[in-house]
Amino acid sequence: MNCTRRIGLRYYSTASPSTSHFNQRITSLQNASGPTKVNDALQLFDEMLQRQPPPNIIQLNQLITLIVKMKQYSTALSLYKQTKLMGIPTDLYAMNISINCHCRLDQVAYGFALLATILKQGHQPDLATYNTLINGLVLADRVFDAVELFKKLLRDKLCDPNQIMYGTVINGLCKVGHTSKALELLRYLESGSCKPDVVQYNAVIDSLCKDKMVDHALQLFANMTEKGVRADVITYNSLIHGLCNFGRETEAAQMLRDMEEEGVSPGVDTFTILVDSFCKKGSVKDAELAVQAMVRRGLHPDVITYSALIDGYCLRGEIDEAEKVIDRMMERDIVPNIITYSRLIDGYCKKKRIHKAWLLFQEIQDKGLIPDVITYNSMLQGLFESGNPAAARELFNKMQAKGLAPNIFTYRILLHGMCKNSQCSDALALLRPLESTELMEDVGLYNILIDGCSKCGNPNVAMGLFDELCLKGLKPDVRTYTVMISVYCQEGLFVKGKKLLRKMEENGCLPNRVTYNVLVRELLKKNECEEAEIYLEEMINRGFMPDHATFENLLPRIPNVGKDSRLRTIILKLTS
């Protein structure tokens, strides 16, 4: 204790007065928060650069790190450019921070260029340098390259990887869904001298949850605890999220109690996971209770929490309650963002209150908020469903004019809407320029088109689309097969329809309730009663009930009393 103090004194006594003054200001900025933080840091930076003698690189690195933590990567890089212009010598820390900034800006190549600079200057990159680059590759979705770099470092003995580097690789493997590889690496770490910490476990636990293997995740969590690695709030968040995603809210709530018992404080996001999950399940009541529970702990719901509530109320059609949530936000000075409003707009559209939706859509733009693809998608769907395809088309054009790229959902909404309004040739024309893009790799889009063309009276086009999809190597799903069975039957091609029913099973795609209903209904419509009977029995044996529309076709065909028939027996069995 005495010793450190003496060292500290010596440090400050040799420093110039301005150095300690700047140190103080950096420290106070590190603890600060608020909207002026970036500007304050920039101002301090300017002051420091104007000082003679120039500030040391350590202080500048500290300050720039602050900027990096606020995700202002390009600003950080421009500050380094300035220090270079001032002739202040750089160091490896500064280089590493710069590499990280380039990686975060999706410029891994620049990162590697800086590595070359380091080497050219005869310096030795360190673990942080390499790790930053590996992570940069991971961030750029080049996990394979990241793993290759890691292997090369091992092979050429360029560095001795530590926990953090293994963690980066584990995280990368998880990101691309190679959870079992990640788990393997984790186990390897456990057996070695470089023991994994909670961060590495978290990556795998989260990945297992996303792979729908929540129980495995829970097991790993237990493993980890046994090994003396304490779970943190992120571990619990992942597990609670995983449990909620599979309807295991009760266990999730228990997990929350457990974590508090273990002395890990849940954060706003922990509760928001629960709120969101209850809302999606339709129980806003429970969601509101979760909000109360968080407030009781002195935590305050944020934009995300409130947005989840809005979604919950909209889902139940309780749009008035959703509106009230906006008021609650305003009272607490929480500013709704584009996602908040998009959910409300979607709620209005689903309630067929298109006028309200449109007004809000305009209003938020007047406020300076910029609608994103999802906002537009909701509006487009709303316009189509309220019987205004022309306005929808106009909005689509406007969105493109604004430089907003439509996504696959936009096209699904648009094509569905157009086909429904007998504009399937326009729809096809719209897609022509997209033929070689990945948008046309979407089975959902084909399903819409096939169904649309057939309903517009173009069964041949529909059949052609199905062939096209198969030729492309896309995998038809239940909906594709169902629509095609319906198309074939409508065209009187019963053999083809029946063949397709068998083929879909062979392809590992089981027919569902809709498939059978469509098949039976179409056969009945075409007076193929014996065939219909066969499939009716099959569907019932598989536990599927005829739906309303099938029944309507079925009832007039029940033979009169006294006459016995299979159909009659089936129906009696069903109605008894």
Place this chain on the structure above:
DNA sequence: ATAGGGTTAG
């Protein structure tokens, strides 16, 4: 004494 890894909305 300044750098590198993890969760998180539609």
